[in-house]
Amino acid sequence: MPGALPLTVAAGIAAGALVPVAAMAEDFRFSAVKIEGNKRIEPATILAYAKVAKGQTVSGDQLNDAYQRLVGSGLFETVDLVPQGGTLVIRVKEYPMVGVVAFEGNRVLKDDAIAKSVKTKPNHVFSPAQVEADANLIAEGYTQAGRINVRVDPKVIRRGDGRVDVAFEIKEGYTSEVHRISFTGNRSYSDFTLRQALSTKQAGILHRLIQSDNFVPDRLEQDKQNLIDFYQSRGYPDAKVTGISSDMARARDGYFVTFNIEEGQQYKFGNITTVSEVPDLNVDEFAPLAKIKTGSVYTPTAIDLAITRMEQLALKKGANFVRVDPRVTRDPATQTLNVQFALVRGPRIFVERIDIKGNTTTLDSVIRREFRTDEGDPFNPREIRNSADRIRALGFFSKADVNTKPGTNPDQVVVDVNVEEQPTGSLTLGASYGAASGFGVLVGVQEDNFLGRGQSLGVQIGTTADNQQSSIDFVEPYFLGRDVKARMHLWYDTTSNDNADYNTRIQGLQPSVEFPVAENSRLEARYAYGKKKLFGVTDYTAASGTTPASGSSPVLSYEQSLGERTASSVGYTYTWDTMTTNLDPRYGYTFKFGQDYYGLGGDVDAISTTALLAAQRKVMHESVRLRAELEGGVITPRSGSDLTILDRFSGYGKVRGFESHGWGPRDVGAPNGDALGGQYFWALRTETEFPIGLPEEYGITGGLFWDTGALWGVSSSERALAMGLDDSDKMHIRSAVGFSFFWRSALGPLRIDFSKAIKKETYDKEQNFDLTISTKF
Structure with a gap:
C-alpha cells in the first residue's frame, strides 16, 4: 500500500491513558507479520492474541481490535501496530517480572495473611491493574477487621533487567467501633433482646477492659437476616428489616447503627391437615408426622421438620419422587395460619453423581456420609439442602457450598460440593x-x-x-x-x-x-x-x-x-x-x-x-x-x-x-x-x-x-x-x-x-x- 500513512496503535498504560485508534476506511493486506521487542513471550502467543492472518484483507477497525486484544492480555506495557508496506510490524514492550512483594506499616494483619490474599506474587508478570486490585483486597481485609479508615498505597520500584519490586504501604488507621445499636418499629421485643440476636455488638464506656466490637459493614447484612429469622421463629411471618442506617460519630471514631423493623402480626398455627394426591399413599399414616399443635406459635422450622418426616416415610415405603407441598393460608381475623401438607408426585429426576472439591485434608467419605442421598437415587432438593447444612455443621470448613447442575441426561442432576478447609485442631x-x-x-x-x-x-x-x-x-x-x-x-x-x-x-x-x-x-x-x-x-x-x-x-x-x-x-x-x-x-x-x-x-x-x-x-x-x-x-x-x-x-x-x-x-x-x-x-x-x-x-x-x-x-x-x-x-x-x-x-x-x-x-x-x-x- 504505497503512500499510506503508518497506522500506530500505542498503549499509554504507564501514563494511565489509553489512546484509541481512529477508524480508517483504508484496508490492508499483509504478506508478513514482524514482531519486535518481545523477550520472554513467544511470537506465536502474540500472533494468537492479534489474530491477523497473512494474505487476508484487514480493516482499520480490525487492527483496533487486534490492539485491544494485545493490551487486554495484560502482558505488555506498550503495544504498537505499524503497517510497513506489505508487512505488519507489532512492537511490544513486555511488563517486567515481579521481584519482591513487600508490605509496610501493617501491624494488625501479618505479612503471611496479606500475602495469601493478593495475587501479585514474586516471579510473576507485573500487572498495574492487578496491583491496584490487590490494594483494594488488602483494604477490604482491614475493613473486615473493623478498620474502615485504612489506606493502602502501592509503590512500584524499577530495578532494571526487566524486574520491579512492589511495596504496599499501609496506613491502618484506627478501629471503628459500634457505639450504639438501636431499633425502630420494634413493639414486641426490647432493644436489649434484639441485640442478643445480632452478631454485631456495641462497645461500652469500658470497652477496652470489658468488650469491644468493630464496625464491619458486611456483617450488617447477616444481622438483617438474623433479625428476620428471630421474628419468624417467634411467629411473625411478615417481619422484615426495611433499612439499616450507619451514621459516623462526630469524632469519626465509631458508628451509630439503627435497624428499621416492621414486625407485622404474630400468628399461631390454625388447622393442620394432610392430603394425598398420590394414590398409593395412605394419608392417615402421614398426618401424625406433622406434630404441630393447633394454637402453638407459628415457626417455619416446624413446617420444615414435618415435611422432612413425611418425605422420609415416603422413601421407606418405596414411593420415590414424592414431595410434600405445604399450602399455607392465613386467617387475619383470628391471626392463624392454616397448613395443608399435600403429598404430590414430583418430577422423575435422579442424582447422577456427587462431585466433591476443595477437601485437601478431609476424606471424601466424611463428606459423603452427610448425604442421605446416594448416586443413582431420586433427587430430593430438600434433602440436598439438609445435607449442606449438616456439612457446614461439621465445623471442618470455612466455606461449604452445595449446588446442583444438569447432568448428562435431562432426567439427571450433578451435585457439586465445594469446600474450603479450615484448622480443626x-x-x-x-x-x-x-x-x-x-x-x-x-x-x-x-x-x-x-x-x-x-x-x-x-x-x-x-x-x-x-x-x-x-x-x-x-x-x-x-x-x-x-x-x-x-x-x-x-x-x-x-x-x-x-x-x-x-x-x-x-x-x-x-x-x-x-x-x-x-x-x-x-x-x-x-x-x-x-x-x-x-x-x-x-x-x-x-x-x-x-x-x-x-x-x-x-x-x-x-x-x-x-x-x-x-x-x-x-x-x-x-x-x-x-x-x-x-x-x-x-x-x-x-x-x-x-x-x-x-x-x-x-x-x-x-x-x-x-x-x-x-x-x-x-x-x-x-x-x-x-x-x-x-x-x-x-x-x-x-x-x-x-x-x-x-x-x-x-x-x-x-x-x-x-x-x-x-x-x-x-x-x-x-x-x-x-x-x-x-x-x-x-x-x-x-x-x-x-x-x-x-x-x-x-x-x-x-x-x-x-x-x-x-x-x-x-x-x-x-x-x-x-x-x-x-x-x-x-x-x-x-x-x-x-x-x-x-x-x-x-x-x-x-x-x-x-x-x-x-x-x-x-x-x-x-x-x-x-x-x-x-x-x-
Whole structure:
C-alpha cells in the first residue's frame, strides 16, 4: 500500500491513558507479520492474541481490535501496530517480572495473611491493574477487621533487567467501633433482646477492659437476616428489616447503627391437615408426622421438620419422587395460619453423581456420609439442602457450598460440593479459679478432624491446689458407617486434702457407644473398668492426759485398709433433649436416666441409678431466663459388698451454699468429724437470670437462686464402725438461697455467688461465697 500513512496503535498504560485508534476506511493486506521487542513471550502467543492472518484483507477497525486484544492480555506495557508496506510490524514492550512483594506499616494483619490474599506474587508478570486490585483486597481485609479508615498505597520500584519490586504501604488507621445499636418499629421485643440476636455488638464506656466490637459493614447484612429469622421463629411471618442506617460519630471514631423493623402480626398455627394426591399413599399414616399443635406459635422450622418426616416415610415405603407441598393460608381475623401438607408426585429426576472439591485434608467419605442421598437415587432438593447444612455443621470448613447442575441426561442432576478447609485442631491453655478449688490451670490438645476422618481426639491435663485430673478421649462419630458414636475415655485423677483428711487416686477406662432411638433422644451403652484407692487417712488416737484425741473416723480407716479396689461395670444412659432442637427457642427440656451395674469382676458389687430433669424458659419478652434442675441418685450394694467413700455420693455441686464434703452423713464423734458420703441423694436447683440495668455491652447480668436437697444413707457395718453418726445418716433436707453476678468478660465467663444456708445441720460446713472464672487462649 504505497503512500499510506503508518497506522500506530500505542498503549499509554504507564501514563494511565489509553489512546484509541481512529477508524480508517483504508484496508490492508499483509504478506508478513514482524514482531519486535518481545523477550520472554513467544511470537506465536502474540500472533494468537492479534489474530491477523497473512494474505487476508484487514480493516482499520480490525487492527483496533487486534490492539485491544494485545493490551487486554495484560502482558505488555506498550503495544504498537505499524503497517510497513506489505508487512505488519507489532512492537511490544513486555511488563517486567515481579521481584519482591513487600508490605509496610501493617501491624494488625501479618505479612503471611496479606500475602495469601493478593495475587501479585514474586516471579510473576507485573500487572498495574492487578496491583491496584490487590490494594483494594488488602483494604477490604482491614475493613473486615473493623478498620474502615485504612489506606493502602502501592509503590512500584524499577530495578532494571526487566524486574520491579512492589511495596504496599499501609496506613491502618484506627478501629471503628459500634457505639450504639438501636431499633425502630420494634413493639414486641426490647432493644436489649434484639441485640442478643445480632452478631454485631456495641462497645461500652469500658470497652477496652470489658468488650469491644468493630464496625464491619458486611456483617450488617447477616444481622438483617438474623433479625428476620428471630421474628419468624417467634411467629411473625411478615417481619422484615426495611433499612439499616450507619451514621459516623462526630469524632469519626465509631458508628451509630439503627435497624428499621416492621414486625407485622404474630400468628399461631390454625388447622393442620394432610392430603394425598398420590394414590398409593395412605394419608392417615402421614398426618401424625406433622406434630404441630393447633394454637402453638407459628415457626417455619416446624413446617420444615414435618415435611422432612413425611418425605422420609415416603422413601421407606418405596414411593420415590414424592414431595410434600405445604399450602399455607392465613386467617387475619383470628391471626392463624392454616397448613395443608399435600403429598404430590414430583418430577422423575435422579442424582447422577456427587462431585466433591476443595477437601485437601478431609476424606471424601466424611463428606459423603452427610448425604442421605446416594448416586443413582431420586433427587430430593430438600434433602440436598439438609445435607449442606449438616456439612457446614461439621465445623471442618470455612466455606461449604452445595449446588446442583444438569447432568448428562435431562432426567439427571450433578451435585457439586465445594469446600474450603479450615484448622480443626487447637491447643488450649486455660486458667480457672473457684473458692472451693482454688486456682487451677488446664492444658489441652484437641483435634476434631483426626487424620481427616472426622474423628475427635483430645488430651487434657488440669490441676488445682487439691486436685489433678488428666484424660484422653477418642470419638468416632460414625461407627461402622452408621449414626453411632463410639467413644473411648481414659482418666487418671488424684486429690489431696480436698476439704477432707485423706487422699484419693482414681484411674480407669470407659468404652461406649451412643445411638439415636427417637427424634430427640439417644441411648448410650458403656462398659467401665477402673481402680480406686483411698490413702493418707489419719489413724485415730485416743486422748491422753492433756493431749486431745485426734485422727479420722474408723469408717475411713477401715475403707483405707481395703487397699486399691477395682470396679467393673456395664451401664446405660437414656437422654431426651430439646434444649437445642426445640422449635420454640424460648424454652427447652432435658431428661436423663442412667444405671451402672457393678460386679462383672472387681471388688465392687452394686447398682447405681441416677436421673436428671432440667428445664429452662425465657419470659418477659425473653429478657429473663428461668432454669430448674431436679436430680437424684441411689447406689445399692449387693451380696454384702462393701462401699467406700469413693463409691458413695459426695453431694459436691448438688446444693450451693455448702463446701465440698460439707453436708450429708458425718462421723461427728471422730476428732476430724469426717464426711462419709451417702447412698442416696436428691437435689432441686432453681435459678433466674435477668438484666440489672447496666448497659448490655458490659455483659453483666444478675441472678437469684434457691437450692434444696438431701444426702443420706450408710450401711449397717459403717454405722457400727462410726464413733458418732447420731442421726446424720438420715434424710435431713438442706436449703440455701443466694444471688449471683454473671459477667461475660474478656477473660472468660465469670460467676460470683453469694449464698446463705437457710436450712442446715449444726455440723455442716457452709460456703457463703464462690467465684468461678475460666479462660482459654
